[in-house]
Amino acid sequence: MKTRAAALLRSVAALCNDRRGLAAxxxxxxxxxxxxxxFGTVEFSSGVAVDRKVTLMARAASDLTSxxxxxxxxxxxxxxSASVGIMTPYDPTPTKVTLSEIYVDASKVARIQWSKAGVMATGATQATLTASSRxxxxxxxxxxxxxxxxxxxYxxxxxxxxxxxxxxxxVMAKSGINLTDVAFTRPRQSVCVFYAPTSATMPTTCSTY
Structure with missing residues (x-):
């Protein structure tokens, strides 16, 4: 009996001293x-890159219109379409761009004069115009x-x-993160930028709604 106990103790001691497989x-x-x-580092880096592109898109859309x-x-x-192209090589379909013209009145109250939004459908090369929330x-x-x-x-x-x-x-928000940015530019060639769905209905004076 003592021999068995001693053998068991020796086996336990040997197991405790065995370092094989410790690294694994x-x-x-x-x-x-x-x-x-x-993966957290990779996703964070991608998120920062996309956020930077969102900023560039806002500036490009505003600058082209002005x-x-x-x-x-x-x-x-x-x-x-041109501004959304900046998002390459990332998927452009989650993008929404809104362009508006603002008039600042004598009381320094800013109001929307016209507004239009655009989105990118899956696989599309041209943006699709949609109604603006403004x-x-x-x-x-x-x-x-x-x-x-x-x-x-304006x-x-x-x-x-x-x-x-x-x-x-x-490693990050499973439902996604909403990245947003805005940009403001003044009209460069005129007091305001006229807007109409087609040139046939183009106004001739700047609106002051």
Missing amino acids: VEFAFVLPLMLVLF QSTQVVDADLQNFF SQGDVVTSVVPAALLVAGT LIFSEVSYKYVPTVGY
Whole structure:
């Protein structure tokens, strides 16, 4: 009996002293954390890159519009398509771009004069125009920087939103992160930028709604 007990104790002691496979066991414990850190770094880097592109898109859309004296739906569609192209190589379909013109009245109240939005369908090469969430006459004073609230002036206002969904959802928000940015530019060739669906209905005076 004592011999068996002694043998058992020796076996336990030998097992405790056995270091074979220790590195593999430690690696198995550390591997999940390493994978989370790796994919987290990759997804974070991609998110930062997409956020930067959202900023560039907002600036491009506003700048292209401000260089015109008048725009029709076909022009806006081209502007939207050009700005969305900046998103390459990332998927452009979660993108929504909104272009508006703002008038600042004598009381420094900013109101929407016209507004149009564009989205990108899956596999499409041209943007699709959609109704904007902003309407003519909407007050948007709160979104305009104080330095740009100059009475009697117009602003081209672009808004871009992009829903970034990480490839590996468990390291970031599974439902995605909404990335947004805005840009303001003043009309360069005229006091305001006229808008109409077609040139046949183009106004001849700047609106002051």
